[in-house]
Amino acid sequence: MAKITVNGRVIEAPDGAVLLEVLKENGFYVSSLCYIPGLKPYAGCRTCLVDVEGPPGLQLSCTTTVQDGMVVRTDTEEIRAARKAVTSIILANHSDRCLTCHRREHCHPGDICLRDDVVTHRCLTCSKNYRCELQATCEKVEMAGYEPWVGEERSWYATAHPEADRANPFLEFDPQMCIICTRCQRACNEIRHTGAITLSGKGWDTRIAFGAGGPIHESNCDFCGACIDVCPTAALMEHPNKWVAKPDRWTTTTCDSCAIGCSIRLGTKEGRGVIVRPGVGNPVSGNQICVRGRFHYASLKPRERLGRHLVRRGTILAPSNYADAVAEAARHLRQARERGRVAVLVGGTATNEEALLARIVAREAFGTEATTALAPVLRAVAGALEARFGTARMAGNLEALAKAKTVVVVHDDIEESHNIASLRVKDAAVAGARLVVIGALRSELCDFAAAWVRPAPNEEGWAAARLAELLLGGADEAAFADALAALRGADPESTMVLVAPNPVSPGKAAAMAAGAANLAIALCGERASEHLVVLPPEANAHGLLDLGLAANEPDWEGLAGLLVFRDDPTLTVPAAATALRPECAVVVIDGLLHETAKAASVVIAEGRAYAAEGTYTAADFRVQRLAPAVRPEGEAVRGFEALRALAEALGVSVPATPEEALLQIAAERPDYMPAADLIVGEGIRLDVSRAPKAAVVPLAEPPAAAAGTLRLISSRDLYTALDAAALRHPEAEKLHRYDRVRLAPADMARLAVREGDVVEVTDGRLTVTAPVAADERVPEGAVYLSSLMAGGIAAAFFAASPMPTVRIGAPVTA
Amino acid sequence: MAAAEPSLEELRQLVSEFRPNRGHLLPALHKVQDTYGYIPRSAIEVIARQLNTTPALVYGAMTFYAEFRTHPPAQTEIAWCSGPTCRILGGDRIREALEHTLGLPLGGYSEDGRYALHLGQCNGTCSEAPQVWVNGRVVGRLTVADAIRLARRIREGA
Ligand code: SF4
Ligand code: SF4
Ligand code: SF4
Ligand code: SF4
Numbered sequence: 001m002a003k004i005t006v007n008g009r010v011i012e013a014p015d016g017a018v019l020l021e022v023l024k025e026n027g028f029y030v031s032s033l034c035y036i037p038g039l040k041p042y043a044g045c046r047t048c049l050v051d052v053e054g055p056p057g058l059q060l061s062c063t064t065t066v067q068d069g070m071v072v073r074t075d076t077e078e079i080r081a082a083r084k085a086v087t088s089i090i091l092a093n094h095s096d097r098c099l100t101c102h103r104r105e106h107c108h109p110g111d112i113c114l115r116d117d118v119v120t121h122r123c124l125t126c127s128k129n130y131r132c133e134l135q136a137t138c139e140k141v142e143m144a145g146y147e148p149w150v151g152e153e154r155s156w157y158a159t160a161h162p163e164a165d166r167a168n169p170f171l172e173f174d175p176q177m178c179i180i181c182t183r184c185q186r187a188c189n190e191i192r193h194t195g196a197i198t199l200s201g202k203g204w205d206t207r208i209a210f211g212a213g214g215p216i217h218e219s220n221c222d223f224c225g226a227c228i229d230v231c232p233t234a235a236l237m238e239h240p241n242k243w244v245a246k247p248d249r250w251t252t253t254t255c256d257s258c259a260i261g262c263s264i265r266l267g268t269k270e271g272r273g274v275i276v277r278p279g280v281g282n283p284v285s286g287n288q289i290c291v292r293g294r295f296h297y298a299s300l301k302p303r304e305r306l307g308r309h310l311v312r313r314g315t316i317l318a319p320s321n322y323a324d325a326v327a328e329a330a331r332h333l334r335q336a337r338e339r340g341r342v343a344v345l346v347g348g349t350a351t352n353e354e355a356l357l358a359r360i361v362a363r364e365a366f367g368t369e370a371t372t373a374l375a376p377v378l379r380a381v382a383g384a385l386e387a388r389f390g391t392a393r394m395a396g397n398l399e400a401l402a403k404a405k406t407v408v409v410v411h412d413d414i415e416e417s418h419n420i421a422s423l424r425v426k427d428a429a430v431a432g433a434r435l436v437v438i439g440a441l442r443s444e445l446c447d448f449a450a451a452w453v454r455p456a457p458n459e460e461g462w463a464a465a466r467l468a469e470l471l472l473g474g475a476d477e478a479a480f481a482d483a484l485a486a487l488r489g490a491d492p493e494s495t496m497v498l499v500a501p502n503p504v505s506p507g508k509a510a511a512m513a514a515g516a517a518n519l520a521i522a523l524c525g526e527r528a529s530e531h532l533v534v535l536p537p538e539a540n541a542h543g544l545l546d547l548g549l550a551a552n553e554p555d556w557e558g559l560a561g562l563l564v565f566r567d568d569p570t571l572t573v574p575a576a577a578t579a580l581r582p583e584c585a586v587v588v589i590d591g592l593l594h595e596t597a598k599a600a601s602v603v604i605a606e607g608r609a610y611a612a613e614g615t616y617t618a619a620d621f622r623v624q625r626l627a628p629a630v631r632p633e634g635e636a637v638r639g640f641e642a643l644r645a646l647a648e649a650l651g652v653s654v655p656a657t658p659e660e661a662l663l664q665i666a667a668e669r670p671d672y673m674p675a676a677d678l679i680v681g682e683g684i685r686l687d688v689s690r691a692p693k694a695a696v697v698p699l700a701e702p703p704a705a706a707a708g709t710l711r712l713i714s715s716r717d718l719y720t721a722l723d724a725a726a727l728r729h730p731e732a733e734k735l736h737r738y739d740r741v742r743l744a745p746a747d748m749a750r751l752a753v754r755e756g757d758v759v760e761v762t763d764g765r766l767t768v769t770a771p772v773a774a775d776e777r778v779p780e781g782a783v784y785l786s787s788l789m790a791g792g793i794a795a796a797f798f799a800a801s802p803m804p805t806v807r808i809g810a811p812v813t814a
Numbered sequence: 815m816a817a818a819e820p821s822l823e824e825l826r827q828l829v830s831e832f833r834p835n836r837g838h839l840l841p842a843l844h845k846v847q848d849t850y851g852y853i854p855r856s857a858i859e860v861i862a863r864q865l866n867t868t869p870a871l872v873y874g875a876m877t878f879y880a881e882f883r884t885h886p887p888a889q890t891e892i893a894w895c896s897g898p899t900c901r902i903l904g905g906d907r908i909r910e911a912l913e914h915t916l917g918l919p920l921g922g923y924s925e926d927g928r929y930a931l932h933l934g935q936c937n938g939t940c941s942e943a944p945q946v947w948v949n950g951r952v953v954g955r956l957t958v959a960d961a962i963r964l965a966r967r968i969r970e971g972a
């Protein structure tokens with residue numbers, strides 16, 4: 001620790017720390033328009049001037065490091081004048097009227113400006129007004145009335161500005177507002193390792209550009225929004241909330257879109273989400289999230305969610321009040337129980353507490369075990385792991401990922417399915433880790449890999465198992481040469497194996513888990529389970545596993561009743577549709593009128609995960625808290641409350657609050673106890689112990705595929721929103737990349753189809769019709785369909801055959 | 815008008831000799847420009863993949879050097895100097911005159927591809943300021959009237 005004196009006050013700081021950060025942490029104001037905490041300083045804005053005793057002149061505090069005995073001043077007249085002068089240079093090429101206007105405090109949006117002929121050139125009509133870092137900086141450095149240039153022509157006002165890019169649904173770029181601080185470029189490059197942004201041109205003509213200089217959506221941008229978070233002006237803004245993001249409340253909660261469990265801060269206005277920013281304190285997500293976390297709060301318009309409870313009257317679902325809907329639901333289910341079997345199904349975004357209630361209701365009222373549509377995949381994966389480790393709970397820690405020295409990923413494409421895990425893998429690779437990627441799709445991760453093993457489509461698991469055999473047997477094989485070279489001699493302590501089992505095919509998922517497990521054992525021996533992380537489909541899959549909901553699969557045939565909580569099982573399990581017959585009494589608790597809800601006798605409207613209080617168990621058995629951020633729409637209630645009321649109507653006693661439910665879970669699984677005093681955002685890792693054994697078990701041969709046709713690949717894509725997909729909403733994938741049939745460019749040429757041609761994909765029995773898109777990720781001889789496309793049709797292909805092949809033909813026109 | 819854009823396959827062949835991390839970016843850009851007279855947008859992606867980098871990085875480098883063009887050259891290329899001396903001596907008015915008379919913004923191409931107007935950087939011949947370059951030849955000490963006459967001549971194809 002060093003002692004330094006700032007404006008006469010003595011403070012302690014680590015030797016070598018960045019002076020700017022130390023000053024800010026200790027409450028000294030220093031303007032800084034280009035620095036990003038944690039990254040190398042760029043020293044471009046030159047507004048962070050301070051006076052350090054010793055060297056002549058003023059110093060940039062972002063490039064100065066702390067040394068013991070340093071004497072610093074941040075508030076001298078000289079500094080003030082210099083800061084203003086420097087800021088004025090930045091303002092020379094910005095819309096600065098309101099920033100330096102002496103009467104800006106009296107001016108309101110809608111007022112007529114007393115000095116500006118072009119009314120749009122001002123903060124008061126800017127989307128970033130009142131939340132703008134440049135504006136705040138001008139305020140702090142007292143720019144009002146600082147106009148030494150009066151009478152001069154100001155370049156910003158004299159220049160024709162390039163047009164704004166508003167062509168995509170997520171990210172708007174308005175170069176007029178850009179001050180070329182390059183923060184966005186560095187965030188995209190150094191924090192996200194994406195490199196979608198560049199500085200183009202030079203001198204007077206320098207500009208921020210995306211990709212090859214075209215619109216953003218034609219670049220390799222993944223719309224994570226990291227650049228928006230750092231932009232100090234209105235140049236980069238979220239498209240959906242550019243004008244409305246004036247929240248009256250911020251709530252830290254957990255993203256409900258995958259099992260990484262990133263922390264988000266959800267800004268709400270009158271109970272509705274209007275903006276998301278990354279949460280803080282989460283050791284895995286840090287200050288990053290992906291496009292789903294940032295934008296799927298708005299995947300549907302409020303009026304597309306259910307705001308009323310519905311009860312069937314003949315062929316229509318009529319609105320009902322809450323008490324009647326609950327009573328009707330209980331009556332239907334009780335009668336069904338008298339007739340026969342009742343199944344209880346819980347969706348992958350239910351909290352642990354909600355799942356517990358569903359489980360109690362299933363046992364007490366229907367004498368059955370609650371289950372989930374994810375059960376086939378979760379059970380297949382658990383089976384593969386249990387055979388090798390004696391347990392399905394792996395002790396690997398995602399926090400260790402970014403610092404690992406050797407990383408193996410067995411996946412379809414975690415860049416798409418579990419984006420922030422992919423980001424941490426890139427962190428490791430950029431820091432020098434040897435990365436081996438096993439997957440048939442050309443993931444972005446392949447660009448970071450020392451070796452990419454590209455098996456035949458859907459044979460990832462077998463390739464991983466083969467690699468494990470070769471490692472253990474010391475033999476070589478040409479297809480694995482690079483991978484073996486990268487993995488031999490790896491230090492087990494700093495090795496991580498990640499596997500994202502396929503969400504649509506239990507057989508493929510089991511092989512992936514088995515292959516990855518064998519590989520982890522080959523690399524790390526008996527401690528393998530501590531170096532393996534399974535990334536399951538959907539946010540709370542591991543919570544459902546821990547609560548026993550994945551232990552058995554629903555038997556859809558001949559059900560007399562079905563209670564579904566926050567899920568549309570027809571989207572994941574094709575067989576679920578067989579249950580939706582008139583003889584089966586269906587009760588749905590959900591915020592969406594999806595296919596299952598449309599067939600229901602009663603729909604109790606509830607308010608999705610962002611309205612819930614409770615916990616999720618993320619991929620690496622990290623418990624994350626959800627805090628109620630949004631208000632359920634209309635008369636809808638919270639999911640937990642709906643389940644509690646239904647239990648009461650069925651005469652079953654359940655915990656009254658989510659806290660009580662968590663305590664009950666902890667009574668049954670003591671490792672959940674610490675979660676009771678969990679800090680929102682940070683999460684707590686459960687104490688998963690090392691597996692009792694670690695034994696390689698060979699895999700059976702992969703199923704044969706029919707020859708001469710295209711193999712079908714399906715996995716979770718990055719952009720489709722789960723809830724909107726359940727509604728079969730045409731905008732479920734707003735970029736319209738994954739509501740298409742995706743083919744390798746070479747196959748498109750061979751089949752003589754062009755981008756946008758509408759084709760039929762068929763296995764002879766099932767058919768899906770959609771436009772074609774070229775995709776360099778897809779290997780030749782394969783077709784890619786997103787798992788959520790067209791009502792989850794891909795799962796039906798995989799249900800029909802473990803290694804499905806399809807043909808492509810022009811659609812038959814009527 | 816320029817010939818159709820080269821195919822991706824052709825471009826891949828053309829840059830196949832270049833390797834990542836060896837300072838091959840500028841040679842690759844030069845080779846494409848020498849072959850086609852400009853750098854087609856699709857070549858940026860091809861070069862990026864060949865050199866295992868991002869299109870943005872290639873684009874950034876390409877736009878930094880004034881000699882690279884993203885459009886087939888026009889018959890008559892006019893570059894307006896944006897340097898400080900030219901601008902102090904009324905360069906902005908010259909630019910306005912050119913833009914207005916030619917009906918093109920900076921960076922614009924006439925529809926028939928006959929003439930184009932570009933942004934130029936000071937090349938040290940400030941004694942001739944304010945100036946433009948017509949196919950690389952300095953036309954200096956311009957008045958606004960000179961600029962309008964010059965632009966009309968080019969527009970009319972003289
Ligand atoms: S970006 Fe900020 S400083 Fe610029 S006009 Fe908007 S609010 Fe004002
Ligand atoms: S949204 Fe993310 S990927 Fe896209 S440019 Fe910004 S930082 Fe880069
Ligand atoms: S877009 Fe924003 S972050 Fe990027 S350089 Fe411009 S002002 Fe800075
Ligand atoms: S990585 Fe997963 S948890 Fe994180 S923001 Fe994206 S979808 Fe949400």
Ligand code: FES
Nearest residue numbers: 034043045046062
């Ligand atoms: S923050 Fe130091 S120069 Fe910009």
Ligand code: FES
Nearest residue numbers: 098101107113114
């Ligand atoms: S008072 Fe500031 S622009 Fe009008």
